Amino acid sequence: MSVLLIEPFYGGSHKQLMDLLQEELQEDCVLCTLPAKKWHWKARTSALYFMQTVPTSSNYRILFASSVLNLAELAALRPDLGKLKKVLYFHENQLAYPVQKCQERDFQYGYNQVLSWFMPEHKLARLEKVIGVKRNGDAYQSEGLPGQQESRAVMKTSDAHPESGLCEPQPGLCTTQHEGLASPPAAPDQAEAPESTNPCQGEDKQGLTFNLSNILSGLDYQQRPLHIAWPHRWEHDKDPETFFKVLMKLKEQDLPFQVSVLGETFSEIPDIFSEAREVLGSSVLHWGYLPSKDDYFRALCTADVVISTAKHEFFGVAMIEAVHCGCYPLCPKALVYPEIFPAEYLYSTPEQLFKRLQNFCKRPDIVRRHLYKGDTAGFSWAALGCKFRSLLAAEPREDL
Incomplete structure (x- = not known):
């Protein structure tokens, strides 16, 4: 001791x-x-x-x-x-x-x-x-x-059960539903993935193989609407208002997309959540906290884009988790994000975020073929x- x-x-x-x-x-x-x-x-x-x-x-x-x-x-x-x-x-x-x-x-x-x-x-x-x-x-x-x-996150992987932990030798804020970053669960059938797929398909550095078509219950992956994930606490410092206003604008233009709003809730929930749930309607794929870590990473693994609209962030574990699961990140060009993510994943205004998502809604294959250009090895x-x-x-x- x-x-x-x-x-x-x-x-x-x-x-x-x-x-x-x-x-x-x-x-x-x-x-x-x-x-x-x-x-x-x-x-x-x-x-x-x-x-x-x-x-x-x-x-x-x-x-x-x-x-x-x-x-x-x-x-x-x-x-x-x-x-x-x-x-x-x-x-x-x-x-x-x-x-x-x-x-x-x-x-x-x-x-x-x-x-x-x-x-x-x-x-x-x-x-x-x-x-x-x-x-x-x-x-x-x-x-x-x-x-x-x-700060630096720490991803820990073992051979028997891939799991990870979070460590930060520098000051940092880490806020997410499940802060332990783990490899997504392997699908029963291990098949070689084509090169032009989500990075979550195929073999990762630990030798685990993921068959995304199994995770998607046999649906044609390339034909699905763009899947947007927001895996953050349901609190004001994550600026859910900006996020939902952008999605509502996409909805107004009849652009095809699905959204998973993950993350933990507390006693006070901003009013925008109930308003957005009603407006987004059938575009909502998942709404709410997922207690199971496997379910959480499965949801991230099926998503195409992960969004942050945070007003206060020292690190942002949720974004790294989603990138690890194959998501294309879009983050504010502010706070800690420019230190972690290459410039192409940053936006300066809500209008820029909307335009990026507008293009992705029309061409989801762009992000599904994309291979992340940053480096997360330093967080292990x-x-x-x-x-x-x-x-x-x-x-x-x-x-x-």
């Missing part, structure tokens, strides 16, 4: 990351969590809860927590934990997170993150020496580090696992 993992919001990408680390570290860690409900209360009060519930141990060397936890408060309440080497993982930036209503922002959550991230002068000097952080006035920027403004556990193990194996020192 040398690594203490603390997650106040144990759900979604937060859960996926902690589960992966626990699985990889096995007997070398202990995990303390709270359910993924009432996020704001967890951000305000979880330090007091964990102060009372985290077991005392002389074996702890490293504390790994997400920024939902007010780390400064916990360190003050539990001096024994304050002495550990601490790794703080940011899923989002609360100072820049888009507000849903035109009202004064509650700065408590951003303030918590500032307190948790604050480092005294001697630590900043060490950081500059070790990893090349340079000071620019009161700000700091890193040099020579991969993905300065984004094989590529990043050793870095995490090194980070979490470091011996604590007084200057840390």
